[in-house]
Amino acid sequence: MEIRRVIVPTAIVWAAPTKLKAAQAYLKAPDITTWLAQLSTADQEALASQDVIVTQALLNDRVILDQVKGDWAHVFVKRQATHLERRGYPGWVPLTQLSADDQELDYPTTTVRLVQAQTSLLDEQGQTVAQLPLGTVLTTTGQDSQQIQVLTPLGAGKISAQAAQLTVGGVNDGDRLLALGREFLGTPYLWGGITPQGFDCSGLVYALHRALGYAIPRDAQDQFTNGYPIAPEALAPGDLVFFAADHGTGTVHHVSIYAGKGQMLHAPKPGESVTLTPLCRVPYAAEYVGARRFWQ
Incomplete structure (x- = not known):
């Protein structure tokens, strides 16, 4: 392999x-x-x-x-x-x-997850090498209050320490998932997208959970199958709400994040952008199939 x-x-x-x-x-x-x-x-x-x-x-x-x-x-x-x-x-x-190989280090390391929309990766001379999106996971070799030293397939480098510091708050990770998601309102839809350059519905959900350290499946149907079931009356901010074809009896085709007060945050479809939408709006109300939670 x-x-x-x-x-x-x-x-x-x-x-x-x-x-x-x-x-x-x-x-x-x-x-x-x-x-x-x-x-x-x-x-x-x-x-x-x-x-x-x-x-x-x-x-x-x-x-x-x-x-x-x-x-x-x-x-x-x-x-x-x-x-x-x-x-x-x-x-x-x-x-x-792709890299030519997978070079592993000979000593224990830790990793860092980037939780900002975009982070500059700098080389050892302080020059920008690349702009990295939310959710990127890098190997770390040291850090101070200002910068984190990292190893990447592009070589040794550094990132701002703030890149790994979540700036949104909340009483639990559900609140934090939603608050982080709100930062991407207006982000364009891209089929297959998992970054702030463009999200699809399940890609948005996947990216937000990944940024907070939750490993969840990539696609809506798998997210629905693997999440913890939540009854409609128990919905809390950060829970995932799913929709299926044939009035909720068919294949799951869409997922959103419950935003409280009967609203959901989601990436609707091509040509649109991440938005807040009432759950009762057509066609979603008739296609509701259930809710799931990964954050607790």
Whole structure:
């Protein structure tokens, strides 16, 4: 079993090596924010309806290399649990976005999770190497009150100590999940997205839990299957609310975060952005299938 690491801030994981026009535009200039802003709503809807993107992986995430096909690698993203494959979320990434190996350190280390929307990774001379998104997990080798020393597939570097300090409060992690989620209101929708550059519904939920240290499945159906059931009358901020086809009797297709007072925070669909919506609004009220909790 060969292990590699992601060497770009955010790697899009594709369903297959793709020649879709929108995908090719990204591969020529892989800046997700710029690329997404240039996509039409029709392009975004095509990415979703054709299931072109399956997920994303972040810098330093470990993947299992399954096979190589030309310039592409089929991998399993180890940090993202799914019923599709026990080894991790399956998909394709360009070989250029993976390390040549998985170098392990010979001494004990700790890790740090980035909880800010964006964090500058600096090299040892203090020059910016990359901008890292929420949820990135890095190996640490030391820190002081100002900076944390880290090791990455790009080499040794440092980040601001504030990057790992949660600035939202609350009486429990449910409150903190919701408060962190509110910081991303207005973030554009991206099918398969798990970063503040663009979220899909389950990607938003996954990213917020990951930032707070909770390992939950990547997709809505798996989140529904694995979470702790919560009755409607017991809903609390931070709980996950799920919706299914066929008036709540079919496959789970959407997830949101309960925001209190009958509202939910979610990433609705292509062309829209993270927003607050009443639970009673059409079509959600008729498709409610249940609620789950991971934070307690």
